[in-house]
Amino acid sequence: MTTSDPTTVTPSSLEELRDAVLDRPGPIRVAGAGTAHDWAGTPAPAGTVLSTTGLSGIVTHNPGDMTAEVWAGTPFAQLQARLGEHHQRIAADPAREADGATLGGLFATADSGPRSLQYGSLRDVVIGATIVLADGTVARSGGHVIKNVAGYDLTKLLHGAHGTLGVLAALVLRLHPTPQVTATVAVPCDRAAMTDLARRVADSPVEAAAVAWHDGRLLALVEGSERGAEARARRLVETLGDEAGLLAPDDATAAWEAHDAAVRARPDDRAVLRFGVIPGSLSGVLDGLDTDTGGLTEVTASPRTGIATVALPADADVVAAAHRRVADAHGTSTLRQRPPGADLPAFGPAPASAALLRQVAASVDPDQRFGRGRLAPWLPLPSTTVGATA
Amino acid sequence: MATPTTATGPTTGPLAADFAAVLPDTCVITDEVGLRSYECDGLTGFRQVPAVVVLPRDAEEVAACVRVCARHGVPFVARGAGTGLSGGALPVADGVVISLQKLRRILEIDVENRRAVLEPGVFNLDITRAASPHGLYYAPDPSSQQVCTIGGNVAENSGGAHCLKYGFTTNHVLEMEVVLADGSLVTLGGPTGDQAGPDLRGLFIGSEGTLGICTKVTVRLLQTPESVRTLLADFPSIEAAGDVVGDIVEAAIIPAAVEMMDSLAMEAAEAATGAGLTVDAPAALIVELDGPADEVDAEFEHLTAICERHGATRLHVPTEAEERARVWKGRKAAFAAVGRISPDYIVQDGVVPRTRLAEVLTRIAEMGRDAGLRVANVFHAGDGNLHPLVLYSEAAGEHDAAEELSTQIAELCVELGGSLSGEHGIGTDKACSMPRMFSPDDLDVMHRVRLGFDPDSRCNPGKLFPTPRLCGERPGPYRPHPLEEAGVIERL
Numbered sequence: 001m002t003t004s005d006p007t008t009v010t011p012s013s014l015e016e017l018r019d020a021v022l023d024r025p026g027p028i029r030v031a032g033a034g035t036a037h038d039w040a041g042t043p044a045p046a047g048t049v050l051s052t053t054g055l056s057g058i059v060t061h062n063p064g065d066m067t068a069e070v071w072a073g074t075p076f077a078q079l080q081a082r083l084g085e086h087h088q089r090i091a092a093d094p095a096r097e098a099d100g101a102t103l104g105g106l107f108a109t110a111d112s113g114p115r116s117l118q119y120g121s122l123r124d125v126v127i128g129a130t131i132v133l134a135d136g137t138v139a140r141s142g143g144h145v146i147k148n149v150a151g152y153d154l155t156k157l158l159h160g161a162h163g164t165l166g167v168l169a170a171l172v173l174r175l176h177p178t179p180q181v182t183a184t185v186a187v188p189c190d191r192a193a194m195t196d197l198a199r200r201v202a203d204s205p206v207e208a209a210a211v212a213w214h215d216g217r218l219l220a221l222v223e224g225s226e227r228g229a230e231a232r233a234r235r236l237v238e239t240l241g242d243e244a245g246l247l248a249p250d251d252a253t254a255a256w257e258a259h260d261a262a263v264r265a266r267p268d269d270r271a272v273l274r275f276g277v278i279p280g281s282l283s284g285v286l287d288g289l290d291t292d293t294g295g296l297t298e299v300t301a302s303p304r305t306g307i308a309t310v311a312l313p314a315d316a317d318v319v320a321a322a323h324r325r326v327a328d329a330h331g332t333s334t335l336r337q338r339p340p341g342a343d344l345p346a347f348g349p350a351p352a353s354a355a356l357l358r359q360v361a362a363s364v365d366p367d368q369r370f371g372r373g374r375l376a377p378w379l380p381l382p383s384t385t386v387g388a389t390a
Numbered sequence: 391m392a393t394p395t396t397a398t399g400p401t402t403g404p405l406a407a408d409f410a411a412v413l414p415d416t417c418v419i420t421d422e423v424g425l426r427s428y429e430c431d432g433l434t435g436f437r438q439v440p441a442v443v444v445l446p447r448d449a450e451e452v453a454a455c456v457r458v459c460a461r462h463g464v465p466f467v468a469r470g471a472g473t474g475l476s477g478g479a480l481p482v483a484d485g486v487v488i489s490l491q492k493l494r495r496i497l498e499i500d501v502e503n504r505r506a507v508l509e510p511g512v513f514n515l516d517i518t519r520a521a522s523p524h525g526l527y528y529a530p531d532p533s534s535q536q537v538c539t540i541g542g543n544v545a546e547n548s549g550g551a552h553c554l555k556y557g558f559t560t561n562h563v564l565e566m567e568v569v570l571a572d573g574s575l576v577t578l579g580g581p582t583g584d585q586a587g588p589d590l591r592g593l594f595i596g597s598e599g600t601l602g603i604c605t606k607v608t609v610r611l612l613q614t615p616e617s618v619r620t621l622l623a624d625f626p627s628i629e630a631a632g633d634v635v636g637d638i639v640e641a642a643i644i645p646a647a648v649e650m651m652d653s654l655a656m657e658a659a660e661a662a663t664g665a666g667l668t669v670d671a672p673a674a675l676i677v678e679l680d681g682p683a684d685e686v687d688a689e690f691e692h693l694t695a696i697c698e699r700h701g702a703t704r705l706h707v708p709t710e711a712e713e714r715a716r717v718w719k720g721r722k723a724a725f726a727a728v729g730r731i732s733p734d735y736i737v738q739d740g741v742v743p744r745t746r747l748a749e750v751l752t753r754i755a756e757m758g759r760d761a762g763l764r765v766a767n768v769f770h771a772g773d774g775n776l777h778p779l780v781l782y783s784e785a786a787g788e789h790d791a792a793e794e795l796s797t798q799i800a801e802l803c804v805e806l807g808g809s810l811s812g813e814h815g816i817g818t819d820k821a822c823s824m825p826r827m828f829s830p831d832d833l834d835v836m837h838r839v840r841l842g843f844d845p846d847s848r849c850n851p852g853k854l855f856p857t858p859r860l861c862g863e864r865p866g867p868y869r870p871h872p873l874e875e876a877g878v879i880e881r882l
């Protein structure tokens with residue numbers, strides 16, 4: 001392996017993207033805004049960094065159809081602001097948007113925020129994509145309509161692919177109306193109490209869009225019309241008892257910002273793990289991890305989806321044990337921060353489907369040009385050395 | 391149409407013997423009469439008798455059957471209830487049909503975590519039946535929900551009238567167990583929407599049985615909404631009804647369902663069900679709102695005002711659940727009811743961007759006139775999913791003209807920026823139209839992914855992808871997407 005710095009290319013059209021893939025030899029590391037550069041597996045050295053940041057902006061926005069096609073390198077926050085002018089939005093709220101993360105980057109890292117309780121994650125609102133494969137093939141899947149079952153839903157293959165398999169050039173999204181009003185109800189509680197309280201939120205008919213625990217309180221978000229949302233939030237306060245209260249708008253904004261800041265925190269010399277388990281097991285797994293690791297920090301948890309983000313010591317054995325604990329609870333986990341130089345396992349034990357993943361990868365990117373190392377060890381580095389591939 | 395094979399074809403004997411080693415005799419069908427009942431799915435125009443039908447009873451037996459197929463190098467087709475409308479479960483000549491009808495246990499209704507674990511042969515409606523005592527339900531509701539299986543739903547990514555708000559099968563499946571073409575068992579997805587690595591679960595859903603056989607599914611259950619309000623409104627024109635849908639979107643209301651029917655469809659549905667539809671109204675909308683009562687009441691007021699503004703000639707608000715069910719029955723029975731006004735008909739399924747509904751309906755009417763055939767329209771207006779019903783008479787020799795018109799309608803949808811199918815799938819029926827929507831490269835990449843799952847293409851071959859054998863040597867040409875023509879998007 002050479003020690004020279006990789007060359008960064010920043011195509012600004014689909015054609016330039018394809019040409020870059022064809023012209024540059026060997027392995028390519030795909031990068032968006034770089035906000036998740038140390039997530040998942042350690043990237044193997046690559047001669048080329050392909051930046052998607054030149055592929056930015058809205059290709060088409062059809063407000064009447066509530067769809068938009070967007071270049072993958074578009075900063076998510078910027079995109080939301082533009083759509084907001086039409087009282088529309090992408091119903092997803094990954095914390096990294098505040099760091100400038102791109103749409104493609106968020107999709108490729110399968111990131112999601114608390115609203116995934118109601119809306120699912122980005123994969124649930126992406127209805128089509130244009131992708132470029134390692135041999136320069138440009139392919140589209142899905143389309144511009146919300147309802148569409150023609151052909152394979154290829155786009156899904158790149159959700160969570162962390163820059164392997166193919167490069168996302170553009171995505172087509174289903175949009176939702178921006179709610180007129182959002183209201184947040186907060187209840188102070190420790191982690192032991194969050195599960196039952198969250199269950200009460202879920203059992204009430206108000207249909208909260210998000211329920212998240214952070215820093216000693218449970219937050220429940222209600223979104224809707226001017227008349228409806230506030231009435232619902234008040235009902236929720238009644239349901240949750242004396243300690244619950246409706247937050248003033250500024251306090252609500254601050255509470256969610258603090259939550260998001262914890263999710264995207266980069267505590268020094270710590271590893272960050274994101275995991276999901278069946279909601280009923282979440283509290284127990286968190287307690288177990290707390291004991292195993294000598295104390296979790298930056299804990300955020302969504303007790304109704306079963307998803308949590310936690311910081312723990314950046315020690316390979318500790319991280320491996322944490323992955324195992326999640327796997328023992330039939331959950332999945334991904335490393336989200338790896339301090340420079342640390343060699344930490346990205347994932348838990350390989351599932352049986354890892355063999356399938358390898359076969360699919362061999363079929364679409366046989367030389368593993370894209371994102372080498374990001375899905376290791378599930379997708380191990382090719383045995384041939386870098387640069388030896390055609 | 392494919393040539394029928396006989397049950398005593400060259401492969402049947404040794405194959406059947408190997409199946410008999412892994413299944414009881416009663417679960418292996420080789421007699422002509424038995425095989426015949428599997429010769430087609432809901433698209434009855436295509437028929438093919440398979441070499442063998444097997445009825446495994448659990449995932450292990452499914453895997454064992456698939457391994458027998460692998461050993462013999464024969465193709466197999468998974469089959470749920472056979473209600474598919476695109477020939478997806480059509481047997482392959484000299485191939486095996488693996489029926490999932492004996493895997494029909496509801497393994498778990500997990501109330502606390504709001505999910506159900508199901509074998510693939512469970513009927514869609516039975517999930518909601520099992521969940522409803524707990525105040526929960528399974529959202530995707532295809533009109534065929536009483537008789538179609540969750541495995542078939544996964545394969546087709548089925549939707550229903552309520553998917554405008556709640557999404558399709560893919561938005562509700564968390565985890566699946568799948569038998570791959572080599573007989574191995576894998577789990578795709580996980581207990582939450584968050585997964586580690588590429589979303590193979592999402593790729594499998596909607597792959598029409600070409601990537602493997604699903605043997606277990608975990609789906610999300612939702613809380614039964616506190617309030618449901620339904621409105622049936624008549625309009626002086628299709629355009630007026632279409633404008634109402636536009637205004638609903640503008641008002642930031644996401645109805646649970648918005649269905650539109652034209653007068654011909656209403657005439658048929660009313661004759662069959664007496665649901666209370668106005669037979670001579672040019673168009674009617676059924677709009678359903680659901681959710682927390684506070685929200686639904688506010689939205690309902692708004693909705694009524696929008697309908698009035700666009701000249702609704704009648705607003706009917708069924709108040710009792712029973713009355714509401716009657717309105718829905720009128721809508722859901724519309725397909726079958728068309729049999730009352732025409733000896734034969736073809737159900738089409740295509741999608742256009744919602745804003746082009748009026749345009750597509752005008753074009754369909756013109757095309758119908760040119761072909762000398764009537765077309766009734768029943769559709770999911772909220773998401774632009776059309777179900778034109780082409781009426782014809784087999785006896786009068788109109789079959790080929792009707793087929794041609796129906797295909798033209800699906801391809802028109804693509805031309806208008808939409809899709810060949812919103813819910814019935816490509817299967818055998820539309821494989822030859824795929825090049826209208828996808829370029830050779832698009833299809834090639836799909837095919838490469840398929841080879842990753844099934845290197846020998848033994849899993850439901852001949853479906854979804856256009857093949858020279860099926861389509862003749864020259865499948866319809868790929869034509870650029872209208873947005874490409876307009877210079878809005880580019881394709882290399």
Ligand SMILES: Cc1cc2nc3c(=O)[nH]c(=O)nc-3n(C[C@H](O)[C@H](O)[C@H](O)COP(=O)(O)OP(=O)(O)OC[C@H]3O[C@@H](n4cnc5c(N)ncnc54)[C@H](O)[C@@H]3O)c2cc1C
Nearest residue numbers: 470471472473474478532533539541542545549599604813
């Ligand atoms: C009157 C009527 C109304 C309908 N309404 C709707 C509607 O509103 N919305 C809608 O989406 N569809 C609708 N359909 C179509 C059909 O019901 C759906 O496509 C349904 O999902 C098919 O389920 P099935 O069990 O009958 O599958 P089948 O027809 O048996 O199979 C369909 C496809 O799935 C594959 N398959 C089946 N089981 C499995 C499995 N376990 N693993 C892998 N592959 C499998 C088969 O190989 C085949 O390709 C309707 C059909 C009818 C007849």
